[in-house]
Amino acid sequence: MKIPKVNFRSLFDQCLLCQQSYKGLDQKPSGICAGCLDDLPILTQKCSHCSLPLSTSNDLICGECSTKPPSYDHVDSFFLYRFPIDHLIGQVKYSQKVQYIGLIASLMHHFSNIPPSVEALIPIPMYRLNQFKRGFNQAELIARGLSRHTHIPVDTQLLTKLHASHPQMGLSRLERLKNQKGSFACTPSEYDHVMLIDDVMTTGATLETVSQVLKQNGVARVSALTLARTER
Numbered sequence: 001m002k003i004p005k006v007n008f009r010s011l012f013d014q015c016l017l018c019q020q021s022y023k024g025l026d027q028k029p030s031g032i033c034a035g036c037l038d039d040l041p042i043l044t045q046k047c048s049h050c051s052l053p054l055s056t057s058n059d060l061i062c063g064e065c066s067t068k069p070p071s072y073d074h075v076d077s078f079f080l081y082r083f084p085i086d087h088l089i090g091q092v093k094y095s096q097k098v099q100y101i102g103l104i105a106s107l108m109h110h111f112s113n114i115p116p117s118v119e120a121l122i123p124i125p126m127y128r129l130n131q132f133k134r135g136f137n138q139a140e141l142i143a144r145g146l147s148r149h150t151h152i153p154v155d156t157q158l159l160t161k162l163h164a165s166h167p168q169m170g171l172s173r174l175e176r177l178k179n180q181k182g183s184f185a186c187t188p189s190e191y192d193h194v195m196l197i198d199d200v201m202t203t204g205a206t207l208e209t210v211s212q213v214l215k216q217n218g219v220a221r222v223s224a225l226t227l228a229r230t231e232r
């Protein structure tokens with residue numbers, strides 16, 4: 001697969017969101033100025049298991065996780081799927097602006113606390129034909145960007161998307177789960193703990209399906225990181 005080149009140099013002189021230049025060589029995360037960083041819709045009140053946005057900080061676990069715990073062990077999402085995060089993701093996916101990947105990976109690294117037990121970053125795979133049409137899988141590019149920061153290897157061989165799912169927009173969580181059933185395959189695995197990587201988590205149906213498949217194939221612990229989380 002041909003992976004588009006990401007221009008990391010451009011991250012050091014200009015904020016990718018407001019285009020103003022800043023002295024950012026030591027800035028963390030790189031690619032964004034302090035003003036824009038402050039304006040990002042950071043997800044502060046969330047379920048400690050699935051990162052669902054919560055209205056109060058007292059509910060540490062959302063209703064769904066407490067009644068029917070998901071297969072994955074933990075998901076961390078950092079932003080609400082709102083401007084400019086939705087715009088960033090859209091620019092990558094639909095306008096091929098892969099230069100934003102460096103910023104996305106840098107933000108995820110800045111806000112995440114990946115446990116040392118994680119042995120591999122596993123991007124949520126796309127169906128081969130869809131990936132061919134787009135030219136890349138954004139989850140894989142994000143995982144490779146994160147790997148540059150963390151030195152945790154990326155594994156794109158473990159999981160395969162077997163066929164395209166029907167469009168998920170407007171479907172309930174249950175319908176999405178049905179839609180995803182049987183769409184991922186996994187080779188038998190020796191990993192004890194892996195971290196799934198995706199751009200945005202909606203109902204969690206994809207992460208649930210993939211985690212089930214990973215656990216059926218020997219992975220003991222499945223965590224996940226997504227840049228953003230929708231409010232359902």
Ligand SMILES: [Zn+2]
Pocket residue numbers: 015016017018019020032033034035036037
């Ligand atoms: Zn800025």
Ligand SMILES: [Zn+2]
Pocket residue numbers: 047048049050051052061062063064065066
């Ligand atoms: Zn939850």
